[in-house]
Amino acid sequence: MKFGRTRTLATGRRSLRFAFFVGACMATVAVGFAQTEQAPRAGEKAAPTGLALKARKALVVGAEGESFVDNALVLVKDGKIESVGPARTTVIPPGYEVIDCGTRWIAPGFVDLHCHIAAGSLGDLNDTVYMTNPELHASAAVTPNLPALKLAVAGGVTTVLFIPGSGSNMGGQGILLKTGFTKFEDMRIRDPGSLKLAQAGNPERWAIGVGRSHMNWNTRNTFERGLAYATMWERFEQGLGPKPERNIQWDIFRWLKAKKTQVSTHTQRYQVVLATLTMVRVGFGLDVYIDHGEWFGSKLAAYAEEIGVNAIIGPREVDVPSFSLDTDGAILGIAASYQKNGHTKIGFNTDSPVVPQEELSVQAAVAVRYGFDDSRQDSMRGLTYVPALTAGIAHRVGSLAPGKDADLIVTTGDPLDPRSSVEIVFIEGRRVYDAAVEKRRW
Amino acid sequence: MILIQRLLTCCFFAALALPVHAVPFQDEGGDAKKDEKQDDKKDDKKDDDKKPEDRWFAVVGGDVYTGTGAVLRGATVLSKNGKIEKIDFDVYMPPETKTLDATGYRVYPGLVAISSQGLLGNSGGDFEDTIDPFNSRMILGLATGITTTGSGSSAVKLKRFSVDDMVINDKIFSIFSWSNRSPRGKYDLREKFKNTSEYLRQYREWEKKVKDQKDLAEPSKKNVDGSCLSVLKGETTAKFVNNDADELLGIARLAQEFGFRPVIEGAQEAWTVADELGRAGARVILTPRDRRPKSELQAREGGTSIENAAILHRAGIPIAIVPSTEGVDLGGIAGRDIIHLPIEVGFAVRGGLPEQAALESITITPARIMGVSHRVGTLEVGKDCDLIVTDGDVLHYKSFVQYAVVDGKQVYDKERELFYAQIRPRPVAAEAKKVDKGETAPVKVDPAADAEKKDGEKKDDEGKDEEKKDDEKKDG
Numbered sequence: 001m002k003f004g005r006t007r008t009l010a011t012g013r014r015s016l017r018f019a020f021f022v023g024a025c026m027a028t029v030a031v032g033f034a035q036t037e038q039a040p041r042a043g044e045k046a047a048p049t050g051l052a053l054k055a056r057k058a059l060v061v062g063a064e065g066e067s068f069v070d071n072a073l074v075l076v077k078d079g080k081i082e083s084v085g086p087a088r089t090t091v092i093p094p095g096y097e098v099i100d101c102g103t104r105w106i107a108p109g110f111v112d113l114h115c116h117i118a119a120g121s122l123g124d125l126n127d128t129v130y131m132t133n134p135e136l137h138a139s140a141a142v143t144p145n146l147p148a149l150k151l152a153v154a155g156g157v158t159t160v161l162f163i164p165g166s167g168s169n170m171g172g173q174g175i176l177l178k179t180g181f182t183k184f185e186d187m188r189i190r191d192p193g194s195l196k197l198a199q200a201g202n203p204e205r206w207a208i209g210v211g212r213s214h215m216n217w218n219t220r221n222t223f224e225r226g227l228a229y230a231t232m233w234e235r236f237e238q239g240l241g242p243k244p245e246r247n248i249q250w251d252i253f254r255w256l257k258a259k260k261t262q263v264s265t266h267t268q269r270y271q272v273v274l275a276t277l278t279m280v281r282v283g284f285g286l287d288v289y290i291d292h293g294e295w296f297g298s299k300l301a302a303y304a305e306e307i308g309v310n311a312i313i314g315p316r317e318v319d320v321p322s323f324s325l326d327t328d329g330a331i332l333g334i335a336a337s338y339q340k341n342g343h344t345k346i347g348f349n350t351d352s353p354v355v356p357q358e359e360l361s362v363q364a365a366v367a368v369r370y371g372f373d374d375s376r377q378d379s380m381r382g383l384t385y386v387p388a389l390t391a392g393i394a395h396r397v398g399s400l401a402p403g404k405d406a407d408l409i410v411t412t413g414d415p416l417d418p419r420s421s422v423e424i425v426f427i428e429g430r431r432v433y434d435a436a437v438e439k440r441r442w
Numbered sequence: 443m444i445l446i447q448r449l450l451t452c453c454f455f456a457a458l459a460l461p462v463h464a465v466p467f468q469d470e471g472g473d474a475k476k477d478e479k480q481d482d483k484k485d486d487k488k489d490d491d492k493k494p495e496d497r498w499f500a501v502v503g504g505d506v507y508t509g510t511g512a513v514l515r516g517a518t519v520l521s522k523n524g525k526i527e528k529i530d531f532d533v534y535m536p537p538e539t540k541t542l543d544a545t546g547y548r549v550y551p552g553l554v555a556i557s558s559q560g561l562l563g564n565s566g567g568d569f570e571d572t573i574d575p576f577n578s579r580m581i582l583g584l585a586t587g588i589t590t591t592g593s594g595s596s597a598v599k600l601k602r603f604s605v606d607d608m609v610i611n612d613k614i615f616s617i618f619s620w621s622n623r624s625p626r627g628k629y630d631l632r633e634k635f636k637n638t639s640e641y642l643r644q645y646r647e648w649e650k651k652v653k654d655q656k657d658l659a660e661p662s663k664k665n666v667d668g669s670c671l672s673v674l675k676g677e678t679t680a681k682f683v684n685n686d687a688d689e690l691l692g693i694a695r696l697a698q699e700f701g702f703r704p705v706i707e708g709a710q711e712a713w714t715v716a717d718e719l720g721r722a723g724a725r726v727i728l729t730p731r732d733r734r735p736k737s738e739l740q741a742r743e744g745g746t747s748i749e750n751a752a753i754l755h756r757a758g759i760p761i762a763i764v765p766s767t768e769g770v771d772l773g774g775i776a777g778r779d780i781i782h783l784p785i786e787v788g789f790a791v792r793g794g795l796p797e798q799a800a801l802e803s804i805t806i807t808p809a810r811i812m813g814v815s816h817r818v819g820t821l822e823v824g825k826d827c828d829l830i831v832t833d834g835d836v837l838h839y840k841s842f843v844q845y846a847v848v849d850g851k852q853v854y855d856k857e858r859e860l861f862y863a864q865i866r867p868r869p870v871a872a873e874a875k876k877v878d879k880g881e882t883a884p885v886k887v888d889p890a891a892d893a894e895k896k897d898g899e900k901k902d903d904e905g906k907d908e909e910k911k912d913d914e915k916k917d918g
Binding site: 147317328329330331332333336356359362365366368369370371416417418419420421 | 731733735777782785788789791792793794797837838839840860861862863864865866
């Protein structure tokens with residue numbers, strides 16, 4: 001859909017359709033948009049037409065190394081990327097709509113694995129019933145078409161993992177969403193997107209008198225019981241045991257055991273990150289990643305890399321000198337510390353609205369400023385490929401490879417540079433944002 | 443004291459220059475006489491002039507972005523006693539000149555933050571007694587490139603290690619309140635301006651007449667507001683902190699009615715009334731990343747826009763940019779505080795502000811607003827030698843300030859401070875020619891000796907690196 005600004009009377013105001021937002025007022029800061037009548041209904045799947053995008057540069061962003069095409073032509077068909085190659089040698093099939101982006105760049109849409117803004121209110125999201133609530137679903141709160149989501153699109157963020165807050169140790173299940181669509185069914189990539197785990201740093205605030213020892217015991221207890229349930233089902237499916245009674249409280253653990261989803265952990269400090277690694281990864285053998293990674297968890301980078309735990313860094317990107325850090329006054333980039341200590345799969349998150357969703361690229365820029373080595377396109381990869389891989393959706397998003405979803409952003413230059421503006425955003429080949437039409441860019 | 447010194451200097455130069463110019467050609471006989479004369483002069487100088495020798499400082503080899511729009515690649519900025527003497531190529535430098543090699547780097551004017559908090563220590567009121575010139579935040583300020591900052595109603599230089607002559611202008615602003623929430627306040631302010639401007643008119647008439655009629659009574663100062671008076675007299679600048687479009691319009695009308703140029707801080711909806719603000723001669727201090735939704739009840743455009751700065755610039759309004767957090771705030775979310783000032787400016791460029799205007803928004807424009815543009819804000823002959831040497835475009839997120847110079851003195855070196863030294867250390871080649879300590883005359887450079895020196899330094903540095911690595915291993 002198009003979400004243009006309302007026009008002044010002087011410039012001929014378009015008649016406004018009533019913009020309805022479920023959940024009424026937004027707690028998050030965002031610019032209010034209203035729907036315009038001329039806007040096509042992007043909520044419905046568009047007719048499959050081919051698309052040919054010409055650009056100065058296309059950032060392909062592969063699994064490793066630097067990967068881009070100068071003077072590129074990107075072909076899109078049926079919402080998927082058909083090919084990415086030099087404009088000189090690529091033949092545009094007949095009937096394709098050609099969009100010449102001139103000197104602009106094309107990059108994969110950004111992926112944020114720590115987002116809280118797809119609901120009308122944060123209260124819908126931080127349902128701290130028990131200390132561990134693996135059965136709650138963030139999907140119940142998803143509200144398409146929110147102003148904050150529109151700004152996310154304007155900032156180039158096309159995929160988010162919308163997760164419960166960290167008020168309890170297990171806030172519930174996240175959901176992977178495409179930001180730019182107006183129908184929930186179109187937005188949904190995978191539900192459950194993850195099981196949200198928060199080991200420490202926040203939950204203490206809610207449960208007074210509970211410290212890390214008990215929290216760790218309780219979390220471990222929940223995992224043990226959930227996985228025991230999942231094992232019973234696994235044995236039944238293999239014909240080795242009786243059919244267990246279904247208990248929806250533990251269903252998420254069947255997904256986890258089958259490696260169809262991951263544990264996303266809000267984990268920051270050394271001992272908390274260590275608990276993530278030893279308990280969830282080594283102890284239970286689940287797919288888990290460091291989400292909301294900050295501070296001196298980076299000391300465990302080499303170990304995390306060794307056992308295959310990716311690190312998604314944010315919302316804080318720098319570490320201040322303090323006694324506990326022992327940095328001799330140096331200001332450390334957290335991503336840079338992870339990298340320096342031997343981690344190769346580093347991504348970035350915003351924890352929106354803590355950092356506004358549309359500023360995801362700035363997170364990477366700040367990381368680079370504070371020493372993150374981007375000579376091998378690692379900063380761009382941290383915004384796209386690494387989070388996609390981490391969430392198990394790299395076959396669909398995260399790079400400009402044939403067969404993947406055509407989630408593309410057209411920018412005026414280096415997508416990381418605050419000076420660059422996102423001009424056009426395609427999600428699954430559909431133009432969901434165009435600064436030239438909507439004027440108000442981010 | 444300074445005045446006397448300057449007078450003496452002038453006299454001395456005048457005296458020295460006269461005989462040379464007066465007798466360009468001399469026969470041999472006259473030569474001896476001239477020497478005698480000059481010797482006399484020198485003796486005189488020693489006796490009665492205790493002035494220290496001139497302090498020469500030059501930044502050589504960098505691409506000089508003067509801030510006026512000009513770029514001189516590989517030029518020299520020469521300063522004398524803290525003032526820029528020359529910006530040119532192949533500049534003659536007196537032998538005692540201390541030099542800073544900026545080859546491969548860019549040289550920009552020191553940035554001017556129109557407001558900041560904490561960079562001066564816990565300063566307040568009487569700056570020279572309260573500023574802490576050894577404060578670590580001042581180092582962070584210089585590391586950001588800031589060499590001058592507004593603090594309250596004063597413009598203060600980040601003169602490290604010294605509190606002398608830090609304040610370059612004070613009593614800059616008179617702050618007024620203009621709020622829709624208080625119609626009475628708006629009425630009162632208008633009345634104050636009305637009364638004051640009436641008083642000023644009467645006073646000027648009286649001034650003319652009193653020359654002839656000595657006993658004419660001075661007009662009464664009753665109902666005259668001191669702040670309004672100083673604004674209307676042009677002694678201070680009227681400053682408002684407002685965001686709503688209708689409040690901005692009110693300020694514009696007030697300013698036009700009484701003939702002053704307001705400075706408006708905040709100005710979130712200014713882009714919707716840019717023409718009116720432009721006509722009123724307003725200057726604006728804004729934060730490109732400010733966020734505020736448009737009221738859904740409001741039919742016209744409103745709220746914040748990333749294009750605010752660009753639209754105002756197109757309307758001819760000078761803009762100064764500040765980040766949303768005016769202090770140093772590393773504990774929170776990086777990228778929004780005063781040490782990321784150039785990154786904040788990047789967002790104005792994102793909204794369409796031209797790069798040159800973006801640079802001006804943190805150099806000459808705030809300097810003009812604070813009335814210190816004759817001293818700082820651009821690199822021009824006669825201005826203070828406040829400059830920064832960066833390893834790239836100052837607005838690029840990856841660029842770091844390598845050196846900062848205030849009043850022709852190097853006050854910051856990235857490699858010598860703890861904060862950023864470990865981030866992309868300078869290549870050793872660029873390290874080779876550091877600022878000369880000044881014990882011996884520099885300039886003459888023996889390539890062989892220089893190479894040795896480089897090697898020596900390289901080894902030293904490597905040693906340090908290894909130590910650092912060991913430390914880190916221990917940490918891990």
